[in-house]
Amino acid sequence: SKKLNCDWKANLSFATGVVRITSFNDNHVKHQLSPDTKIFAPVNRQFSDDCCEEIRHLTVNKHNVEGSEASQLLKQLYEYREKDPNWYIEPLVDSISNRLRGIFWMDPATGILPRILMTDEDLSMKYVVAHDLPNTKHLFCLYHLSQNLLKNLRCKLGMQYTDFIKDFYLARNSLSESVFEARFTNLLNNYPAASSYLQKLFLSKESWACAYTFxxxxxxxxxxxxxxxxxNHIKTAINSLSTLLQVMEAIYQRIEHESLSQRFNSWSQDRINYNDNLVLQTVFPQVVQQINKYLTPNLATEQQKQIVQSTIYRAQILN
Incomplete structure (x- = not known):
């Protein structure tokens, strides 16, 4: 009734174990009433699946809950910020309802849009990227592409599926557009059962074929x-009954683990390969500077390992 600004209201009391109506206003305003409601509403009077799931969640976790999930999460984030001032928290409160709408928000820091965006083979995502990020190249994840081939074509092709996969990746890995299109045409001719799916996939070839992505x-x-x-880590750490706070803690623990792993790698490299830094700073100082500028710490460490190893390669001229 609040959404419609309707005056209809019923107050119920359950103080003595019996449901009692304490007040009732049967005046409907600002919306139309349908006589069919009397017929269909009682028949379909039941909780939705989402509502039942929420009831189960609150029933199981009621002994662990102090206030709402959002309030618990907000409290924990403030505790993190007391320990580390780098934690960013900006609660967003609705000026009308005085309800918490958000806890932290990210704004564009540089205004630079991504040049590449990689997702699964989701057509709706493809249309969104094309509309909102016209200068961003949208690529399909190769793993999801292979899984979709398996799901959509394995039963249709039967014993031919193994040969089809070999021919498909032969076409997909072609570096020439003309060669790719010729091999893809052969796929359509040799595997007519897959023709319908392949024709739809061909429309987005620039997102997965090497001839366009390389x-x-x-x-x-x-x-x-x-x-x-x-x-996958988050899925194994939580379940359908997990609170918002538990989800945040699972992500936080994963980030802490990654940070600790990176620190350990740096520490071990400083002690085992004590001459690595000397090689990097004296032979490849400009390369190291660019690596540290554009790569994450983990990737930068891996690149530096390869650079150091390159100094002990033995070159051999092949006829």
Whole structure:
């Protein structure tokens, strides 16, 4: 009734174990009443699945809850900020309802849009990127692409599926557009059962075929594996009954683990390969500067290992 600004209201009391109506206003305003409601409403009077799931969640976790999930999370974040001033918290409160709408928000720091965005093979995502990020190259994750082939074509092709996969990746890995299109045409002719799916996939060829994607720098990435790994960790750490605070703590623990792992790698490298820093700073100072500028600490460490190893390679001329 608040959403419609209707005056209809019923107050119920359950103080003595019996439901009692303490006040009732049967005056409807600002919206129309349908006589069919009397017929259909009693028949469909039941809780939705989402509502039942919420009831189960609150029933199971009622002994662990002090206030709302958002209040617990906000309290924990303030405790983190007391320990580390770098924690950023900016609660957003609705000026009308005085309800908490958000805890922290990110604003564009530089205004620079991503040049590349890699997602699964989601057509709705493709349209959103094309509309909102017209200058961003949208690529499909190779792992999700292979899983969709398995799901959509394995039963249709049967014993031909193994040969189809070999031919598909032969076409997909072609570096020439003309060669790719010729090999893809052969796929359509040799595997008619997959023709319908392949024709739809061909419409987005610039997002997954090497003939179109190799022209763009991707750092060697072909899948969203790193993000999927984090998602899998979160899924194993929480369940459908987990609170918002527990989700945040699972993510925080993962970040702390990654940070500790990176610190350990740096510490061990400083002690085992005590001459690495000397090699990097004397032979490749400009390269190291660029690596540290553009790469994350973990990736920078891996690149520096490869650079140091390159100084002991033995070159051999092949006829």
């Amino acid at each position: 022209k763009i720098f991707t750092g060697g990435m072909q899948s969203t594996q790193r993000v999927e790994g984090l998602n």
